[in-house]
Amino acid sequence: MQDYQRPPTLYRYGMRSELELALSSGQFRLEPANGFLTLPFSQVWDKHLFEVLGPADCCLVIHNSEEFGERLHRAVQRTLPNWAGIDGPVEYGARSRLGLAFSKLPAHAREKEWKFAWRSLAPQAILNPVTVRIGSIEQFAELRSPESYPV
Template sequence: MEVTKIPVLRLPQRLPHAEAIKSFKDNQHSYEAEFWEFQYQTYRYLERLPDESLLTRYADILKNMRALVSEDRHIIPIQSFLSSWYWFRKEHQTRFEFYLRGLQLPSSVPLDITFNNVPIDSIVRPKHPNSGDVLFRYDKREHLDNIVNQGIIRIRPASDFQASEHNIARQDEERSKKHYLPGGYTRITTENGTSIPITGDVERMVTMPNYYIFCMSCDWDQGLFPAFDGDACLIIKNVEEFSRRLEYAATSRLPGWYFHHNPIQYFDPYERAKNEYFDATMSKNFRFAYQREYRFLWMPQNGEEPNGFKFLNLGDLSNLAEVHNESRNQGVSQLNKVN
């Protein structure tokens, strides 16, 4: 039996395949809470995080776990944010920092809680996490109807989001991304080698020129309706054709701009993995991981700047997409196809 200093949440009974674990130069101990505590004591990356920020981090992790822990994610190695195990480790180490500070969580988490997200009333699901073979957009029905029936897609500058959105799910700085080097493990010196005292953590930032984006989600989730103030969901069933039409429709509006699309990669701003992919366009703070974003972007190549919204006409999309309403009946979510 594991000997840990804090209680352990009920962990999955299934591990990734032994060869998958080995491919990351890991072993079974990487999936044990006792080892997580040992790791954290040797590299206490949250030590200088203010109490309020630690509370926010913990709440964000629990929110992600309610959406991302599921049977199909138990088999993904722990290093990936796509893995259930990734989130159990983050939860335990963050709660361990509370313990080391002698702090209590504002509300207790039942230790027998079972995180196992099972989508309710899902119309269609992706083949596997982040596969991007089917996409979802949560919004007002009238906007989604325009997309399907008229093929009108509105793309917007990345800079708009932090400045103009009041919706917390959309409120992010899309042109720059920050992460932190724990001050207790970081050394900064002057040119002559004199150490400069570090009182907190060291902030590092990557930035990109402004660009255009259109965002969707990789999965069905009832929780994303209220998160995006939506009453309906657009489902793209043929992502390859949808992407081709997007690219073609933008050629006359944004000639010469680089077009790219991919699922977002989420990162822990206080514990970056070695060689982890990280940039300002396709990486996001893991506080947003529950959204499972899939992003289409257009990047200028010759110093151009986005200038307001752009409307792209893709033509009739009724053969590629459907819109479904969200309705509730006695507390149970139901879906009715919009014809």
């Protein structure tokens, strides 16, 4: 389910070793948060986010968020067939209509987060981190270092 137009480009700040796996094999780790399994990105290329979202020494830049999002949702659906997925912008200082997983305090507004999230359709589901693989995304993504940020 998609309620929002994805931004054309998504940014994931992290450690190079993790992001190299994301680029080459499409490996992503969904983490539990507020009753969902989530995978956050930023909608902005901002040198300060290396520190804010760190530890980070690299940024995965996804230039085709539509292709990426569809592949990610399909992979999670195969891995977790009884889960419902959604993605959308995080709202700062207000409760998002998408739920608590998409709501943050105004102090975090600089992150301009776009989040992918999945919720179990089974009541009382145990939330553990889940790793999914969507295949190489090298044809529409790249890694950038903080040094490549324009001055």
